[in-house]
Amino acid sequence: MGVSVALFSTRPPPQGLISHDWSDEAMTRTTYLGDLSPLNSLAALPRLPLLALWRDLRQGGSGFARDVTVSLPAARRLAQAARARGITHVHAHSCGRAALICALANRIWGLDYSLTLHGPLSDYGPGQGFKWRHAAFGTVITRKLTRELRAALGDDTPKRLFLQPMGVDTEVLTRSTPYTPAAPDGPLRLFACGRLNVVKGHQDLLQAVRLLRDRGLDAKLEIAGEDDAGGTGFHAELQTELERLNLQDHARLLGAIDADAVRAKLEQAHLFVLASWHEPLGVAYMEAMAMGVPTIGTDAGGVPELITSGKDGLLVPPKRPDLLADAIAALAADPDRCRSFATTGRSRIVEGFSSARGARTLLDGLALKDDLHL
CATH class of the missing domain: 3.40.50 (Rossmann fold)
Structure with a gap:
C-alpha cells in the first residue's frame, strides 16, 4: 500500500x-x-x-x-x-x-x-x-x-x-488441491494450531480424541504451537497428559513450526479443531477456514463473530470434551457437510477477514x- x-x-x-x-x-x-x-x-x-x-x-x-x-x-x-x-x-x-x-x-x-x-x-x-x-x-x-x-x-x-x-492473507492461504473428506474406513486427520496454554483447551481436545478412539474411530491429532517459554512451560504438562491418555501413537505436539508447514498441515487435515476456553477472535480459525478446512471451535469470547455455527463451521461449549467428540464424529460422518463448510468457511474469511x-x-x-x- x-x-x-x-x-x-x-x-x-x-x-x-x-x-x-x-x-x-x-x-x-x-x-x-x-x-x-x-x-x-x-x-x-x-x-x-x-x-x-x-x-x-x-x-x-x-x-x-x-x-x-x-x-x-x-x-x-x-x-x-x-x-x-x-x-x-x-x-x-x-x-x-x-x-x-x-x-x-x-x-x-x-x-x-x-x-x-x-x-x-x-x-x-x-x-x-x-x-x-x-x-x-x-x-x-x-x-x-x-x-x-x-x-x-x-x-x-x-x-x-x-x-x-x-485477518489473514487469503491469497497465500489457498489450497493447491481440492478438499477431500475422510474415508469411512480410513484415519481421521485432525489438526489444531495455537499457543500451548491451558486456556487454548488442547488438553480437552486430547481427551476428545481418546473418547473417539474408544468409540472405534481412528482419530489422529497433530497440534502445532509452543508455550510462551519456548517449550519449557506448558508443553511438558500437555505431553504428560497425552501420555496419560495413552495417545503416544495417535497424537503429536509439533512445537513451533513455520507458516509453510502450517499451511501444509492444513491442506492434509480432514478437520481443524481448536477447543479454547476463551478466544477473543482466533486467527488460527481464520487460517484454517481460508484453507478450506471444515472447522470446529468453541462458543467462547468473540468466536461467534467469526463462525456462524451450522453455516460455515461448528461451535461447541468450552471445557466439554464429550460434546467436542460428538461434534467431530458427526461432522466426520457427513462428507457433504464437510465439503459445504470447506467452501462457506473460506468465503467467510475472504469477505470479512482479509x-x-x-x-x-x-x-x-x-x-x-x-x-x-x-
Whole structure:
C-alpha cells in the first residue's frame, strides 16, 4: 500500500519460538527497545512535567508505578529512534507494555500513537486509562470487546475507535488441491494450531480424541504451537497428559513450526479443531477456514463473530470434551457437510477477514500524509 514500515519490539523472542523462514530477516529489521538502565530513566526526568504527569498516572492501579519506571528507558529510546527516522506516529499492536511505552513517549516527547485491543482489557495490566486516553485512535478486534472497552474506560475512550479484526492473507492461504473428506474406513486427520496454554483447551481436545478412539474411530491429532517459554512451560504438562491418555501413537505436539508447514498441515487435515476456553477472535480459525478446512471451535469470547455455527463451521461449549467428540464424529460422518463448510468457511474469511482490511483500517485511522512513515 506504499507505506514504509519500521518495526519495534521490547525484546527478541525466545529461541524456541523462532520458527519462520523470515524470522532472521524480521529480527534484523527490528529495533529492540529493552533497556533497563536506571541512568536512562534518570535522563528522562528533567523533561517530565512532574505534577501534570503525576495527575495523569495516579489512577493507574497497583503495580503501575513500577511498570512506568521500567518502561521509561524504552519510551526514551523509541522517541529518539522515531525522531532520527522521521517517524511521527507509532502503532502499538497491544495495550500491554507496548502501549505504556508509547503513551509515555507521547506525554514526554510528543510522539503520536495508536493501539489495539486483542482480548479482555484485564489481561493487559494496570494503567489502561493512561494508555488509552492520549491515543490518536484505537482499534479493537471484535464488537464484543469494543462494548467492554467503552464500559471500562468511560471518558478515557479515544474519540476514534475502529473495528479491526486483523485477518489473514487469503491469497497465500489457498489450497493447491481440492478438499477431500475422510474415508469411512480410513484415519481421521485432525489438526489444531495455537499457543500451548491451558486456556487454548488442547488438553480437552486430547481427551476428545481418546473418547473417539474408544468409540472405534481412528482419530489422529497433530497440534502445532509452543508455550510462551519456548517449550519449557506448558508443553511438558500437555505431553504428560497425552501420555496419560495413552495417545503416544495417535497424537503429536509439533512445537513451533513455520507458516509453510502450517499451511501444509492444513491442506492434509480432514478437520481443524481448536477447543479454547476463551478466544477473543482466533486467527488460527481464520487460517484454517481460508484453507478450506471444515472447522470446529468453541462458543467462547468473540468466536461467534467469526463462525456462524451450522453455516460455515461448528461451535461447541468450552471445557466439554464429550460434546467436542460428538461434534467431530458427526461432522466426520457427513462428507457433504464437510465439503459445504470447506467452501462457506473460506468465503467467510475472504469477505470479512482479509489482512488487507486490517491494514486499510490503520491507514484510514491515521489519515496518512504522502510522506508519513509508520
